[in-house]
Amino acid sequence: MFQGRRRPFAAASLLVTTLSVVAACTNAPPPPLVPPQESPTTTTSAPPTQPMPTEVVVGVDKLEGGFNPHTLADLSPTSSTLASLMLPSVFRPGPDGSPQLDTTLMESAEVVPDAPKFTVRYRIRREASWSDGAPIAAEDFVYLWEQLRSQPGVADPAGYRLIDDVASRSGGKTVEVTFSQPFPGWRSLFNNLLPAHLLRDAPRGWANALDDGYPASGGPFAIRQVDLARGEITLERNERYWGPPAVSDRIVLRALDPTRQVEALRSGDSHLAVFSPDSDTLKALHDLGDQVQLINVPRPATMQVLLRPDSRALSDARVRGAVTAALDRGALVDAGTGGGPGEQLPAHAQVLAPSEPGYKPTEPPGQLAEHPDPAKVEQLLTEAGYQRSGGTWLRDGRPLNLVIAAPFEHQSYVRIAETAAKQLRDQGIQATVVTPTGHQLFGEMLPVAPKATGGASSVDMAIAPRPAGDDPAAMLASQYGCAGTAKDSEQPFPPNDSGFCDPLLQPTIDAALTGRLPFPDASTKIESTLWNQAIAVPLYQQSQVMAVRRGVGGIQVGNGLAGPFSTAAQWVGTPADNDGY
Template sequence: MSQGRRRPLAAVSLLVTVVSVVAACTNAPPPPLVERPTPPPPTTTAPPTQPMPVEVVVGVDELEGGFNPHTLADLSPTSSALASLMLPSVHRPGPDGRLQLDTTLMESAEVVPDREKFTVRYRIRREANWSDGAPIAAEDFVYLWQQLRSQPGVADAAGYQLIDDVASRQGGKTVDVTFATPYPGWQTLFTNLLPAHLLRDAPRGWSTVLDDGYPASGGPFAIRQVDLDRGEIVLERNDRYWGPPARSDRIVLRAIDKARQVEALRSGDSHLAVFGADTGTMQALRDLGDSVQLVTVPRPATVEVLVRPDSRALADVQARQAVLAALDRPALIEAGTGGGPAEQLQSHAQVLAPSEPGYVPTEPAGAFPAGPDPARVSALLERAGYHRSGDTWMRDGRPLNLVIAAPFERESYIRVAEEAARQLREQGIQATVVTPTGDQLFGEMLAANPKSGDSGGAASVDMAIAPRPAGGDPAATMATAYGCPATSSDGEQPFPHNAAGFCDELLQPTIDAALTGQVPFAEASAVVEPVLWRAGVALPLYQQAQVMALGPEVEGVEPGHGLAGPFSTAARWLGTYADNDGY
């Protein structure tokens, strides 16, 4: 018997839909159940009175816990896929890649004229509800704003930190958002809204509250089961969804190794696969011939090496430049990509990713030769006060010993870290790789105040392999990644430090001017990026990318607009009848 998509699914459900709390808060009845669409003609005979569910089986990379799309720790293909399927957004990329209003959720979103402060008014559709019947409303905007402006390790904080207030009107279906200053990038905000009524008072904190999935859905699908040990997530049509119903009854995400991905596509056990293939796997996919279509899918993140100036060992810019001169960049890229699709998206800019509109390389010519430069390493370290003693660089009787961190959930990041450590040791720089959890690394270690002196804080990590988000407002990306820590407009709440541990007070006015639209991003970038390259703060490597392999038995699959990815089109996917209705 086939062990692929025709096998019954029997994992235990981990998530429960919460209804009673919401029912007590509103007199409005839950939205009516939508009618089930007519399934496609079966490829095998189905019972005439109870047809089998129509399903799409998707082969994916390893499924890992942590589904919060707003945190660096959870910035993964899994969280992106599930967010596309279940979380509502005010704006989404259109066919030309530019953001456009999602009219399934919104009636309108527009700047209010003649206000003392820059204000945007959002009108949410009356019928827009979470899958437990609670309305999608102002409280969801408030919750996301409060978390993203103040929590450490979030992916795009700068725009939310400009907001002064989020006010509810008309029963929560109209939201007025007031900014401290004009913000031209406001359309990038309030993407992937979360169900505040279920998360706001959750016993676990922000960093772990979505470790097991979403407790309610505001999209065409909802989680039926999560079985990470088995490597399977089952999604079913959200029959409370007020928009056009999904064409298929369920989607099964199945994590299998690269060789089995190819075999599952060949046998038809997977309808499609979206995963990080290496060189050998890409060739095996090509050998399948015309039966499988291959598309490269860029992801909204660039992998980079952070060389942190708030590290005691790397406070001197010459020491940081020496570390960069010791690295073999092509070998780091090979370690991270395995020669797969991402290798073709090598990054040579500090803010924009290679597939983003407006991307141009900003890296100074000759800054990074084809391989390590031992002579430059020696010259820079000697100027920084080090001397070579045997195979080790020493200063003040202590060896130059660097700690490189990579989140243990991300295998490719760890490979890059280990390769970087090996290269540094070859140049006489001692290096150790540590693998904290993503929550620990991005939410605690890299976000700590470098001047606090807390043990285990920022000073304990000299370098890190980290993602830099892409696809949002580029000025906000620049401010989040490299801006000095700000304070709330009332002066009471200090915001977290950036993961790079970088702050240049002379550069900050230019970063702020780009964020508020006083200076065009391209003009600000021309000032900021040369300083970042000279400071040796970050070494961009490559934009993450996956291959989408599409079999002949599924309809409606597209790569997605902009960096939204193929799962953004999943409501239009049409698969085949399952052999069994069980899970």
């Protein structure tokens, strides 16, 4: 069994702001000497005291290493939280969830009229800069484009692969992006910009350079300390931030187990908690009564089971159909959510998440039973040439043996994988669970077709997140489109994680991506094929509970799928117990 190893995480202090007290100066002459008196009266005034910093303490599930918000391996509440607080974005969700220009960063972003090719011109505010003083500029756009179009295991590459060129103008503060074809979803690009001047030549490269945090901030907060072993991340106000300063001096993210989460809220040690409670913890939260306000917060990811058609074992659609018929979907959902808030967002579509605008179930009636269907398993495997012998399905004397992969950093993924493996074994299908690191799974194993290797690293099934919240046509193309090649190098782009590519469907996917076909029309055609071919089994949309103590100010849910941390600059904290320095 292939077992990933945990990357060591030392406590890291990435961006440290040193506070200094500067004595006031005056040009007045020194006071005259006073001769001593027989009965002197001495008065001593206490030195002025430095006010304690204000802070907001947030309880979270777990602080996971890996903070790159653009990779599937690092797609977690931790990376989403830090990206909201530190990384600049051209567009952010507006009140209705649609993209709205972030005028703190941008002066404008608009399509250039009458350009020979579809071109978008971005004008960055002159004062926008990273916390180390470097300007936020065109090189950051170039870096993100180069990485997201070419690296394996990224969340939403399709739109970036339409870009022909990213050009710098006006000293890097104007960026002109030229596309090979029109792209109506261009507002979904260039969010969560990264500091190219610090990452381009980072020795650990794209996959690991952000394992311990961000080397610079372009948001209202900066990382002061990362201590994953202790389960705490401290962020402080970014004094170089050119926008409105954060109301509170610092935010402390503190990982607590469910029992301690509830106790910290009860005692006031936590101002709020944003986490994924199980059913027992939810009951304990409700028992706090009016001490806390509870709000469900959907996350931008849908949990799914991928059945990879480029796998030797699963290349036959009948075998994939038999596998889905062997699964107890309700039990898989329970394994992943533990009866928590995600259970309230069951997923029955292949592209949009349940909380997204325009979502509606696309699953054909009776396509996937909620519970195992042994008769259907037997029918489909028999049609595919298998025979059951001694409780095991065999073809040509070889058992049907599937490898199910789940990233070991995410215990909910692993629980789903182990539950699925047991369900398959109960129906005579052998199954083995492997738990590589997220970077190994999404960056190395899934981009290589099992047919091409046939070795121990082959993956037939995977428990993986499906990103949500971006342009739906781009998400469709990223998840299920054929990879294509880079025009400037003729190098093939990495394949999608589902292992699915249908040349007959690709023109429809391309038409939706470039706006020649409305997404709902394309989705109807594509999703029916995905269901019939049994490419993926959607389970549920990830969701958390935000528990806020009464009296804490400025806390909001956030627009769209941005989440509550997108409003953290307005949170009103209380004086800390110590200055933390």
